[in-house]
Amino acid sequence: MFNEMISQSGTRPEYAQIERWIAEEGVEALMTRRSEAEALFRKVGITFAVYGEGGDPERLIPFDMIPRIFTAKEWDIVERGCIQRCKALNAFMSDVYGPREILKAGIVPPELVDNNPAFEKVMMGLTPPKDVWAHISGVDIVRTGPEDFYVLEDNCRTPSGVSYMLETREVMMRMFPTLFHNGMVRPIDDYPEMLADAMASVAPPMCDSAPTLAILTPGYFNSAYYEHSFLADRMGVELVEGQDLYVENDRVWMRTIRGPERVDVIYRRIDDAFIDPTVFNPESVLGVPGLMEAYRNGGVTIVNAPGTGVADDKATYVFVPDMIRFYLGEEPILKNVPTWRCSEKDDCAYVIDNIADLVVKEVHGSGGYGMLIGPKSTKAEQELFVDKLKKNPEGFIAQPTLSLSSSPVLVDEGLAPRHVDLRPFVISGTEVKLVPGGLTRVALQEGSLVVNSSQGGGVKDTWVLKPGAGGIHA
Amino acid sequence: MLSRTAEGLFWLGRYMERADNLARLIEAGRRFDLTGAHIETESNEWAAILIAAGCSNTFEKDPEEATGAEACHHLILDPENPSSVQACFAAARANARAQRGSITTDVWAAANDAWADTRLFSERDYAPRNLASTVDQIRQYAARMRGAVEGTMLRDERYQFMRLGQFIERADATSRLVDVKYHVLMPEDHPVGSGVDQLHWNNLLLAAGARSAYRWVYREQVQVRLVIDFLLLNRRNPRSLRHCLDQIQAELGNLHGDGAHSNGSLTHASALREDMTRTDVDFILGQGLHEYLTEMIVRSNKLAISIGSDFGFGPILSETTQEQSQ
Structure with missing residues (x-):
């Protein structure tokens, strides 16, 4: 070690x-x-x-x-x-x-x-x-x-x-x-400015003045809310919820005490599925109806872009x-x-034979949930995982410890x-x-x-x- | 500033003030209990206090049958009461957390500490031997929050919305507090102006934290007319209805100066304040104190609602989304 x-x-x-x-x-x-x-x-x-x-x-x-x-x-x-x-x-x-x-x-x-x-x-x-x-x-x-x-x-x-x-x-x-x-x-304290600069540098095509930035949070009950408010504060931008925003003529507007104010770049801290109920999960109340249409037409920039998850699964x-x-x-x-993809027959067989020495993870899991650490697990836990693995081999990968x-x-x-x-x-x-x-x-x-x-x-x-x-x- | 932020700060101000007023009401009840007034009149002041706190609907039985312990339980920590002291500090803190970016660290810390400590309140804390210190504690938490707001917040819109919430709440509380007298049934052999009546008014002044101030201003024994003047009409008493309306009108003037969705609240506030400047105790007693107070409570409520529509509180649909949803 x-x-x-x-x-x-x-x-x-x-x-x-x-x-x-x-x-x-x-x-x-x-x-x-x-x-x-x-x-x-x-x-x-x-x-x-x-x-x-x-x-x-x-x-x-x-x-x-x-x-x-x-x-x-x-x-x-x-x-x-x-x-x-x-x-x-x-x-x-x-x-x-x-x-x-x-x-x-x-x-x-x-x-x-x-x-x-x-x-x-x-x-x-x-x-x-x-x-x-x-x-x-x-x-x-x-x-x-x-x-x-x-x-x-x-x-x-x-x-x-x-x-x-x-x-x-x-x-x-x-x-x-x-x-x-x-x-x-x-020092690392210029992170918020660095982020604000990067956001401003990707202003949407329709934006013809200094872009207004905002951070979109699911709300204060979210586990990372502190971070959302912290960043908004350090960057000097509004921390908005879905209910604060609406789309009109392909632009996004915040509801303020004086009336509507335009937003150009949105750093959203909500998942893809929730950002626009007209395109993704229709049940979502966290997002903004019409946001994707405005995005497509160049009225707003969404940070990170929807669909980036395609590049980061296991x-x-x-x-x-x-x-x-x-x-x-x-x-x-x-x-x-080195990673074994259980969707491959040979890899899967290897993982099952050597499960006691490997770390097995869900392809789409995160936060340390739903993983098996072979050397630290019991025989029963390993058997349970082998079952899960056989049922859904595409859902898992394995790595050496x-x-x-x-x-x-x-x-x-x-x-x-x-x-x-x-x-x-x-x-x-x-x-x-x-x-x-x-x-x-x-x-x-x-x-x-x-x-x-x-x-x-x-x-x-x-x-x-x-x-x-x-x-x-x- | 986002409308949601303004709304959150407005409610932060209200809840902070509400907790403070609850402590004052509990203090009034505690003193009623100790002065023996309830034995002499066979009346139950805790009922009046529950009503003044707006708890007649949340309290599980007829307020007239409330014991001191039951009333305190309800006012301080009953989970069934959305306006208990605990609930007020929790709501103040939830608003502070949701608007963390708009308040200073001092205000946040005050709200957070008040919540963290009061959420551990138990039966022990309203036992007779601990009640006085519990009331002190609640008032200290509220005072710290108020002090943090006064001492550290920039005098901008954020501050103004908190002040609006604070004074709307206080105006409401003072009206209800004075109205307590209406709900305390006076027995026939203790007419208005009797010793018991005197004691009641005295305790009301105490509950408003204004007994010494009253002496300072009027240099006289407690008299009904003067107490009414002091609690409702005196401009220098920070808890009087008049003072609250002065502050509300001033803050609304500041806020409206830079534009708003509409200006209903300005009209409401000016009319209310105008009426107050032309009112005196004779007029109020002529109309009936309870009737007068009821009207004031209704009008302050309308004022609070018009503040909401002027600054876009709650969901407002843009014209196009309204059309789409139709």
Whole structure:
């Protein structure tokens, strides 16, 4: 197992400052300050809801105070890899709703696209402004060695978690200002402006003045509502619900106290199925009737475009390295985890024979729900999964259990290694870029591999050091 | 500003004020109980308080049969009561959360803390020995929210809608509070102006948080006419009907200055305030206090509704969508 803080020859240079800091503050004092951090989180209202359980409907995501650190060299790999990947995914979306070259070339099987529930027929032949489809993507990355980064999955729909990335940094800077005085940690607080700029850069054809931006939320009962309001606040844009909007003459209008006000670019945080009841789910009250028609006619830009889910499910995932080669003519910088697609006979047989050693996931699942971790499961659970698998082989993929890297977390006894992953947020406007950082999720249970917040995972501040930092002078 | 935001802030202001008024009503009831007035008159002041709180329909039995404990249970934490103290803080907080982007961190924290602490209220908290401190606590939560609004909110539309909600609610509460007297049955041998009657008016002043202020202004014993003047007509009393209407008219003037969907609320508010400036205690008593108050309550309600239509509260259909749906 790769330990990100400690190598065989001792603490890695990038963590030297952290080691000193822990020694100076003392584990006990730091543990006391954790409740202070939690109070800060609760004060700003950064909570999330866990569906389907009783108890406190709004919980805090556990926060670990030991930052997770990337050197400039490591980050360079992650950054270039994410940009490359997102460019290829965008090209793929543009292609499958357009000329379908990659299907014709026999690289991606057409049924994978056409039978995909996330494929939106209404998007066929439609080109979003500047041909940008997934304006915000989250790339979930794990690490197994010094320069070994694997992508676990891509999130091209409405990835969440960016507010945690920004707020954990705020809390760390507030509680431990001395850690930041040397200026070696690259700032991430321009994310909201970066996003606003990207949104403005994809204004719809009908927009002939400075575009008005808005964030569309399902409402305050949604588990990610905090993030929606946080982003709206930081970006200085209205946070709207479906009921606040209506469509007239192919333009979208907000209902304000003074009368209607036009909206040009909408960052919607509701799923495709709910954005327009006249086109998708007719029962939806969260969306805006006529929105798709206005979109098609160039009166409004929807961020992310409908139908981006076609590129991010776990079966399509297998083909991303091929997409990179096909569209960009490059070799993938970030690796894919070897994946067995249970829809293939041979793969399926292999998965059933080796289920005790594999991680089996639903193709369309997310949030750590509905997956089986072979080595951590009982015989009965495995048999149950084999049954499910046989009934619906297309619904599952399997991957080997990777030896995930670990990062130290603070426990009563001091530091203990726990598994971590990373979700950087990639923004695509006229340019594709990301802030130096991301959301580090950490499995707080000893030995656990599941980092999802809905399954008891926590978060950490993620540091990307400036070039030359974390070396001899640290 | 979105109409939905304005509506949320308006209700945030209302619920915050409502919780405060409930605490004052409970305090009045608590004092009635302690002063022995109920024994002397064989009347039940808790009934009047439940009615003043607008709970005659949600309370499970005839309010006249309410005990102090039952009334307090209903007013503070009964899940059947959508306007209990708990429900008010929960609703204030829900609106604060929904409009988090439009309020300051201080206002949010005040609303959030009030909700987090009061939702744990139990039977214990309205037991006789704890009731006084519970009432204090409720008032402190409300005061903190009010203070956070006053001290940290920009004086823009957001603030103005919260103020509108606050004063619409307060005008309603003051009218109902004064009307309590109407519902407390005076026995034949304790005519108006008797010692018991005096005690009632005294407690009403207390419930309005205005006993010392009354002394300060009138330098006299509690007298019915002066209490009515103070609670309804005195411009300097921050809880008087007149003061509330002054504030409402001012905020509406500010808001309408930059345009609105319609201007019904301005007309309503001016007419109401105009009538008040021409009214005196003789006129009110001539019309009948209860009748006068009932009319004021109805008119403030209409005012609140016209504020909603002026600024697009609730779903408004655009002309084309209306045509489509027909």
